Amino acid sequence: MGAPQHEDVDTVDVDLYDPGDGSIPVFRWRQAGQALATRRQLREMGLRPGGQSPVARIECRGGRRFAWLYRIDLAKPKLPMTLAKELALDKAMAARQTCPKCGRRYHHVLPLKTLGSCLECHDGTPADPASYVTSAPAHRLAA
Template sequence: MRFYDPTGERFGIPTYPLRLAPEGLATRRQLRAKGLRPGGQDIAAQLMWPRRGGTGTAYLYQVDRARPVRPMTPGRWRAHAAMMLARRTCPCCGRDAGYVIPTSRGHCTGCPLS
């Protein structure tokens, strides 16, 4: 197997092919689905798989050392709302478009300045 290196001799850290990581290791996304976060721990291993134009990589963390996700405080909710409002506000006409304005377009679809 091309990406199987459980000792880390070839890649520097233990490496496994996709879907063959041992129990007790999870990616950030898998941790988040369980309500956890890495919590400052170092990368325990990595997953690697072939993809067009190169190699895909995902880092793995130990589930037993993960910490609970920090709850959203009222201040964080306000900051999140302000950030989303900025993404919905058209820079040309200044109106709230009601949706996130694509950066490729640069303005809302109903903008009279377009």
């Protein structure tokens, strides 16, 4: 915690022609060309850095603000978030809506934490056929 930062990222008098530590080139805005993009620009293109390290730094406002530049050709397409989310959500929902005893998937969340099954399996209360999915799921357990 609080370790001294030797690379002062807030330096105002950055000499653009001095490589400094020499590891990373520094560009002014619009000098970076078409091959590089900031994380934000990548996002606007539907891309993500994809694990690559930034290849350059771009500065504006006299070096007081900067952003890392990434190679566009190494960028990866963004994950289709809605789809991935929906799948994960549905999986989570299915686990909470499916009775482990009879294998029915209900349209509502089951009291699995308290009862461990649907009401019908728990105390014989017949479940309303409209409250669960009637089409047999592929993973149905053979009783």
